[in-house]
Amino acid sequence: MSLGTIALTILLAIIIDELIQWSSRLAVAIINWNTRNLSISIRERYREEWLADLDTYPGRMSKLFFALDTGRAAFLIDHYHRLGKISPWTPIFIRMFDFWLALLVILIVFPVLFAVYVLIRLETRGSGFEGIEAVGRDGKVFKYLLFRTRRRANTYSNRQGIREQTALGKLLVKANLNVLPLLINIVRGDMSFVGPRPERPNVFQKTTLSAVYKQRFRVRPGITGLAQINSLRRQISSAEAIKFDLVFLQHYGLPQHLKVLCETFSFNIMEPFQKIWKRYL
Known part of the structure; x- marks a missing residue:
């Protein structure tokens, strides 16, 4: 194996490791972003609940998928909080x-x-x-x-x-x-x-x-x-x-x-x- 191949392999490993580390931070940032438009009276409650639920997911990718899904949940919660039974x-x-x-x-x-x-x-x-x-x-x-x-x-x-x-x-x-x-x-x-x-x-x-x-x-x-x-x-x-x-x-x-x-x-x-x-x- 050439020296260049070894260096490239090490570089890719470092990049992948950094991306995996960033996925947890990204999940938290996504939850914070998704809750920004919720009513002030309920915003903090759902934010704290979702951040607590985030820790229960074992894998980093599963955390990321859960954080992305909070966007859909936040939209529905916000809608029904505003307009009740009207279709979203x-x-x-x-x-x-x-x-x-x-x-x-x-x-x-x-x-x-x-x-x-x-x-x-x-x-x-x-x-x-x-x-x-x-x-x-x-x-x-x-x-x-x-x-x-x-x-x-x-x-x-x-x-x-x-x-x-x-x-x-x-x-x-x-x-x-x-x-x-x-x-x-x-x-x-x-x-x-x-x-x-x-x-x-x-x-x-x-x-x-x-x-x-x-x-x-x-x-x-x-x-x-x-x-x-x-x-x-x-x-x-x-x-x-x-x-x-x-x-x-x-x-x-x-x-x-x-x-x-x-x-x-x-x-x-x-x-x-x-x-x-x-x-x-």
Whole structure:
């Protein structure tokens, strides 16, 4: 046996030994990763249980396979903790629907998005977008994007510190085009097309003691929803809005998702056209 073959054999043995040693550490890292999205109230319990179970497996590879399987278990535990008896496939289908529909709409309206962004930059200095903090699923804070409709923060129209709305901004708000960047939030996974209304952090902090109120944050907030639709038709209180959100959670699924989207489209698009048709034709 040549000296080179012996050296290669020793090197392979060292590499294999290192890989085997790393498999145990990798299993622990996988369990830590899989439990990161579980609710805070149950995260540590399952993490400790799974790490304890890991020691009962005799082989390093069996430990690794067990750690990988905790990903499936964590997904199911998280789902049933959020949505009870609803099928675990339901949020997957809704997420896929939201992602691909938002991406398709972005591609279709991209010329409009680009043109509006350029016009905002030409009209006033600063970014064409503004990010507003909101509370999403599991109470996580994110920024939902809108086209900027007001001048920069250091430009005010009165002594109360209200920023002056631009001429283009008034047009965007009137045509509801300022909300188009929310499609980016949907693609990123911050929001859904349909869901509870996003809440401001200061409001969330005041009402965190309410268990009923917390249920709204089991799913992603939506651009539209049952509460949003009913608030357009008539004045509703905060308590009524929460009731609509709870009804939405009870019937959470793609059929309701599509129904609310159709109602929103009908209310915001079809009704104005019908009024114009009746008035002028």
